[in-house]
Amino acid sequence: MxxxxxxxxxxxxxxxxxxxxxxxxxxxxxxxxxxxxxxxxxxxxxxxxxxxxxxxxxxxxxxxxxxxxxxxxxxxxxxxxxxxxxxxxxxxxxxxxxxxxxxxxxxxxxxxxxxxxxxxxxxxxxxxxxxxxxxxxxxxxxxxxxESGLYQRMGGAITNFDRALPPPQSDLATQLLKDPYHLDFLDVTSSVQERELEKALVDRIREFLLELGVGFAFVGSQYHLEVDGDDYYIDLLFYHLKLRCYVVIDLKVTEFQPEFSGKMNFYISAVDDLLRHPEDRATIGIILCKGKKKTAVEYALRDVNRPIGVSTYQLKDSLPEPLKQSLPSVEQLEMEMETIIAEVGMVDNSNTADS
CATH class of the missing domain: 1.10.10 (Arc Repressor Mutant, subunit A)
Structure with missing residues (x-):
């Protein structure tokens, strides 16, 4: 040279x-x-x-x-x-x-x-x-x-993770799920239809990711799967970077019904077979519904081998009045999300430098 x-x-x-x-x-x-x-x-x-x-x-x-x-x-x-x-x-x-x-x-x-x-x-x-x-x-x-009570909501979902996942992953997955999820940033009412709720969440995906928690990456909505020549569509599909697995979310605007777990079990099996990489961990399903009764959910999940959690959501018109007043506006959430993205970028840069 x-x-x-x-x-x-x-x-x-x-x-x-x-x-x-x-x-x-x-x-x-x-x-x-x-x-x-x-x-x-x-x-x-x-x-x-x-x-x-x-x-x-x-x-x-x-x-x-x-x-x-x-x-x-x-x-x-x-x-x-x-x-x-x-x-x-x-x-x-x-x-x-x-x-x-x-x-x-x-x-x-x-x-x-x-x-x-x-x-x-x-x-x-x-x-x-x-x-x-x-x-x-x-x-x-x-x-x-x-002010949104995150400490009380974390780990509050009903799941079968302790039976369907190995201990390290089951503990982490359990702690990641909240109950209820606060969807107060959406401009919809409690009478919203499922597709309207899904569209509103996709339109406000940044705020939804903030509510879901750090680590969720959005893959798509109405995600298409073909099984035996028939078409199926997952409401919302995510990938969790820390759990290293796909997360399927099925939205329901009614109270939990036992048949919801059978549909989710099908989606998880299909994602495991069609999308999951050999190094990925088992796919997790979250049924997000308007309400639930504890015993009915436990019975529905008792003999299901796929990891499924059931959580509820609350829209702004269903939140307690003191909590409504304490919640930030959409604009504030967007500003905070930009701050988090910037801070995560700084941390990533420092990790790269250290390596």
Whole structure:
């Protein structure tokens, strides 16, 4: 190879690699700074608690401390009286420094404030914190997930996964399913027909993917399958990237009926035979219906060998009034979805650089 010749292709690859490494370093640096800041706030809150408990300092000391710290560190914006009170509440709620370093330090201080404001249980706070880390939720998405009761809805579907799937996959699949699914972003009423509901979901597929959760990739609607010369159409077909399997969703605008499980069993068998790659795991079916009765669903799934879950959905006109008011608009959801996509892209870039 002749020295001194400039190869544009080699340079482009070199530049892309450098950009990826720089972005990765920036993300790691930002995370390290965030952890230090959250830990600092926790330590300040802990020290305030100790002095109030042991030295009898009253509540007025918070304002005095705020004034003195703002005077000494005018460039820092975190020493208001209200923020010092949050620091105290943060340390009181989480006395274990290890929890702060390992979990809460991985999300921003504003995320932690939302956890303190919106939730009373530390179990729920830590669950939402871990979900935020795993899925890269912005603060607004975190608040939306809390106000929509995600913690209570996760794993609430009735399934036969424990019998139809091996333990690692069955546990994960069970936790991925919600009950009910909130479809409040749709401009339809509870009297909607199945095809109208399906079309509305496809039209708002980004919001539906946000409600389904991270990992679902949309394959198609009215997905065509040919079996023995006859045509069949799956309402909605997805692929789950973490489970490594197809997910069939059958929409029903009525309460669950036992015959729904037989139809889903057929769809799963057909997808396993016609679409499933040898490295894919067993296809999962979700029957999404307007309502269900627990015993009827359990009887219908008892002797079915294919993995099926039954969940319900709620439209905006069927949601409780307080929840309706707390839910974000379609425009807000679209903005949050764009944020998630950008954050996932950043994480992907950092993973590429690390590899």
């Amino acid at each position: 002749t020295k001194g010749l400039f190869n544009p292709k080699d340079y482009e690859i070199f530049l892309l690699d450098l950009k990826s490494r720089i972005r990765s370093a920036q993300i790691k640096a930002a995370l390290a700074v965030n952890r230090e800041l959250v830990l600092l706030y926790w330590q300040i809150g802990r020290d305030i608690l100790v002095r109030q408990e042991q030295a009898g300092w009253g509540a007025k000391v918070i304002q005095t401390l705020s004034n003195d710290l703002k005077q000494e560190f005018p460039e820092m914006k975190g020493f208001s009286r209200s923020n010092l009170l949050y620091m105290r509440a943060f340390a009181q709620a989480f006395p274990d420094e290890q929890i702060v370093q390992e979990v809460l330090g991985q999300i921003t201080w504003y995320h932690n404030i939302a956890l303190l404001d919106k939730l009373k249980s530390n179990e729920e706070r830590l669950w939402y914190a871990r979900q935020t880390v795993e899925h890269g939720w912005s603060r607004n998405v975190l608040v939306h997930q809390i």
